[in-house]
Amino acid sequence: MKIYDSKTAPNPRRVRIFLAEKGVQVPYEEVDIVNAVNRSPEFRRKNPMGTVPVLELDDGTCIAESVAICRYFEELYPTPPLMGVDARDKAIVEMWQRRMEFELLWPIANAFRHRHEFFKGRIPQVPEFAEVSRQTAERNLSWLNEVLADRPFIAGERYTIADITALCAIDFGRVSKIRIQPEQTHLARWYEAVSTRPSAKA
């Protein structure tokens, strides 16, 4: 078993933090995304989408998509729970995970992808969409600050995969100058708590 990884991309970090929280060790193999090795025909046989991370099982099965990889390990190692503990809780965590992904990580990623040199020629860039995405991300940071006014973590009392997604999103925002604002004190308190956990260095 191994995970095709990239130390500079936000999605592989989600899996590394998740596994660090679980205390599960899996060998990583760095993929040279700068030279687009992830877009080679060989890598696309593992993941036709050409993205990292990819979990390769011993039987050769390849699991792409960060959250799907996390699901695999959550099922095998349910403690500590990072994706909820019963039907209601699992649904709440999944809702928040998806909100952090679609309302934060995607706008932040699109603010980068649709403008930055790195993606020139890799995707059809629409700079106007980058700007709309940047504004969406900033508005949603303000909303998330309010969400965190009454709870320690994004999905409630417990640290979950939703916190991991949000942390990776916010840290990736730096390259596009999307940052927590001084008045967003609840968000800053949460950020301090999650970014100082040992897993954040994974």
Place this chain on the structure above:
Amino acid sequence: MKIYDSKTAPNPRRVRIFLAEKGVQVPYEEVDIVNAVNRSPEFRRKNPMGTVPVLELDDGTCIAESVAICRYFEELYPTPPLMGVDARDKAIVEMWQRRMEFELLWPIANAFRHRHEFFKGRIPQVPEFAEVSRQTAERNLSWLNEVLADRPFIAGERYTIADITALCAIDFGRVSKIRIQPEQTHLARWYEAVSTRPSAKA
């Protein structure tokens, strides 16, 4: 318990089909999205994102996000399984569900949202992004046709939530004239199979 629904939007249909496959009956309440009732302060107390569907539990908890709602019912009613049966299978189904969502439903939805009159004033529209999204969707239909060359359903041998997402995406493509092409015979065979299941009428 009830589900805030819309008969014309693609996401609520995902949940309706899922529940029809499970044989689970939940009361639905139609939300007038044409008159933006989903964007009212009252509805946003149930779901700050202002989207449908939303599952409201008897304790007042509101679960938004189609896949999170499906997760709730999958946990309570595991038979027939629509989200996988063990760690490996659950991860594979989640991977394919996400691919159908991000590679098909989102491009198809964005081809509509960023161009159509309905979303004027509701989101900051970028028509150039609508066109890029349309091209992405058409390219991915061609890819999905190849995927289906060697298997009956999208995630393998069994009908799953990935098929539901893809069916709802493709049917929603009609409004943007994104359609299965005559040469996409594997996709057409799959579409015939999934769209004639009784659940497709839900």
